[in-house]
Amino acid sequence: MLELYFRPMACSLASRIALTEAGIEARYTEVDVTTKKLTESGADFLPLSALGQVPTLRLEDRSLLSENSAVLQYIADRAPNAKLAPPSGTAERYLLQQWLSFVGSEMHKSIVYLIFSPDSNEGALAFARKRAEKSLPVLAKHLAGTPHLLGESFTVADAYLIWALLLLRFSAFELDPAIQDYLGRMLARPAVRDSIALERRLSGR
Amino acid sequence: MLELYFRPMACSLASRIALTEAGIEARYTEVDVTTKKLTESGADFLPLSALGQVPTLRLEDRSLLSENSAVLQYIADRAPNAKLAPPSGTAERYLLQQWLSFVGSEMHKSIVYLIFSPDSNEGALAFARKRAEKSLPVLAKHLAGTPHLLGESFTVADAYLIWALLLLRFSAFELDPAIQDYLGRMLARPAVRDSIALERRLSGR
Numbered sequence: 001m002l003e004l005y006f007r008p009m010a011c012s013l014a015s016r017i018a019l020t021e022a023g024i025e026a027r028y029t030e031v032d033v034t035t036k037k038l039t040e041s042g043a044d045f046l047p048l049s050a051l052g053q054v055p056t057l058r059l060e061d062r063s064l065l066s067e068n069s070a071v072l073q074y075i076a077d078r079a080p081n082a083k084l085a086p087p088s089g090t091a092e093r094y095l096l097q098q099w100l101s102f103v104g105s106e107m108h109k110s111i112v113y114l115i116f117s118p119d120s121n122e123g124a125l126a127f128a129r130k131r132a133e134k135s136l137p138v139l140a141k142h143l144a145g146t147p148h149l150l151g152e153s154f155t156v157a158d159a160y161l162i163w164a165l166l167l168l169r170f171s172a173f174e175l176d177p178a179i180q181d182y183l184g185r186m187l188a189r190p191a192v193r194d195s196i197a198l199e200r201r202l203s204g205r
Numbered sequence: 206m207l208e209l210y211f212r213p214m215a216c217s218l219a220s221r222i223a224l225t226e227a228g229i230e231a232r233y234t235e236v237d238v239t240t241k242k243l244t245e246s247g248a249d250f251l252p253l254s255a256l257g258q259v260p261t262l263r264l265e266d267r268s269l270l271s272e273n274s275a276v277l278q279y280i281a282d283r284a285p286n287a288k289l290a291p292p293s294g295t296a297e298r299y300l301l302q303q304w305l306s307f308v309g310s311e312m313h314k315s316i317v318y319l320i321f322s323p324d325s326n327e328g329a330l331a332f333a334r335k336r337a338e339k340s341l342p343v344l345a346k347h348l349a350g351t352p353h354l355l356g357e358s359f360t361v362a363d364a365y366l367i368w369a370l371l372l373l374r375f376s377a378f379e380l381d382p383a384i385q386d387y388l389g390r391m392l393a394r395p396a397v398r399d400s401i402a403l404e405r406r407l408s409g410r
Binding site: 063079089095097105114118122125127134138142 | 273278302303306318332366
């Protein structure tokens with residue numbers, strides 16, 4: 001069975017959404033990313049993830065995979081019938097990788113992370129706001145013309161974007177109506193709604 | 206023929222290295238990312254890339270692909286004999302995606318971009334230095350035990366990392382001996398050396 005190391009409401013939420021959408025049963029092990037220990041057992045997390053980051057996925061052969069883009073594609077490919085990623089080698093698969101990278105680079109690392117990281121500061125926040133002024137309109141324009149990032153099908157790139165948008169909303173970013181509409185549609189999906197509700201309870205928010 | 210929209214010594218250098226390593230002939234079109242125009246023709250770049258970012262790759266069917274992780278995997282898959290990426294669906298392919306994401310998230314967006322972006326400021330620089338203190342030792346430890354990011358074979362993840370390390374060195378970051386040794390090995394590859402020499406000339410550095 002797959003084991004997901006996660007922190008409630010951290011970006012590993014995208015992996016939980018993907019696993020739930022895919023109907024894949026998994027073990028979920030909570031990490032305290034401040035102490036870098038597993039919450040329940042108290043075991044050290046750093047031997048499993050040198051940067052102490054979630055998501056980290058333990059595969060059946062005991063090997064470990066990290067980084068959202070890789071973990072999400074792995075999960076999608078485990079359950080091809082759920083169609084959470086276009087098949088490898090198709091033009092659409094490269095577009096999925098493009099959007100996963102857009103969410104990771106522009107939304108996550110250039111905005112959300114700069115706001116929520118313990119290393120953040122005033123200048124970093126100002127930088128994040130400037131980046132948001134540039135990239136959120138691009139995202140809004142794209143989402144105004146498509147039900148999901150990749151068109152008709154929900155993919156793991158949507159799972160990742162949902163998490164980033166939730167955190168932006170939480171930090172009082174003004175979201176364009178096209179982005180709000182998209183997020184509303186996504187939050188109506190049972191797997192999305194249930195995953196978020198569960199992690200909100202766990203995070204005490 | 207593929208067409209790479211690039212800026213000399215920007216992260217699109219990784220795509221040039223990958224195309225050269227793969228032996229793929231391509232057209233290279235320079236972008237002035239400040240004015241968001243094509244340097245030679247003066248045509249607007251924003252219709253091709255809403256964020257005005259390089260690399261942007263135009264495929265033979267005239268469609269466009271952006272984001273390093275996607276562009277690099279596309280290039281690698283175009284020339285399977287060059288073995289710049291493990292085959293799709295293998296465990297190693299997900300590890301490639303992990304390292305592409307590590308370079309993109311941790312090296313590029315969390316350090317290099319915060320230093321070189323026109324939106325940078327003192328606080329953003331301080332943030333970048335704190336991130337570097339955490340992620341560079343993790344990278345150094347990994348590179349001390351392997352000739353390339355993924356073991357015996359040079360992959361497109363190395364092409365991306367080479368660029369990030371060149372810019373860190375340029376901005377006077379102290380690089381661990383294991384990272385310096387790795388970079389030295391990579392710079393000895395003709396495709397890497399020639400690509401960098403060409404872009405340095407174009408950038409006037």
